Amino acid sequence: MVPYPTTGPLVLDGGLATELARRGFDLSDALWSAGVLADAPEAIEAVHREYFEAGADVAITASYQASFEGFAARGYSHDETVRLLRQSVALAQAARAHVLTHARVAPRTLWVAASVGPYGATLHDGSEYRGDYGLDEQALVDFHRPRIEALLGARPDWLACETLPSLLEARAIVRVLREHPDARAWITFTCRDGASTSGGDAIAECARILDAEPQVMAMGVNCVDPVLVAPLVRAMAAATDKPIVVYSNSGEVWNAVARCWEGTATRFTTYLDGWIAAGASWIGGCCRTTPDDIRVVRARLDTA
Structure with missing residues (x-):
């Protein structure tokens, strides 16, 4: 792992699946954008390029919904799944190399964060926004371990452990991180209101606990309604000096039955x-956000 930024603002990318859908890809499959890894990897690289060119400092890989269980259901072997997970990192790295080589971005350091989505993302029922898996911590450790190992094998700059609905799942991921002492990660939660995770944990308590973990480089919230973000950031910033990460969605709500966004x-x-005033410094977009949004974030953080 390379050294990571500890001060100053950082611009994250926006919705990867949103851009793939805009380019005509059908993401109704259970693998969501991870299915494009196997079918059209060049499209994923193109989206990463677009976000870097829009001003993102960080590309988040297309591995959010990629899992051994999900790819096995599509007929892929264990080794093939490892290859696809590592390919997700390689595509973002290739996009970074391309835009730097062709001088299509302002001179700056660009980073690749390997996405580690929650267990609930593999269930296709929206439970990543509820956290009602019925699994204990050890079961979640066993689920996350092989995927994290595969992603780290591709040498991303760090992991983006994102859309976690509960402190329980965050604890499980931290246990896996400890098995890889050189690994670093940010951990971000989904939240039910301005004070609690989707699973009901106090967000301030989550921040306090994660602050004590040296491998957790930053923490925050993602795929939450932008209206909820400022109080969540204030609560976390009061419990940690680590960077606070925010990448909200558009405010729409995912209907897991109809498989569409509503609202x-x-x-x-x-x-x-408001987010910056509350303490956020690493900012991007999640579902239903675009490169145009990231251009606005870039312009605003450049003046922060």
């Missing part, structure tokens, strides 16, 4: 000043 979208960029 009214809002441009999360209108909330940026």
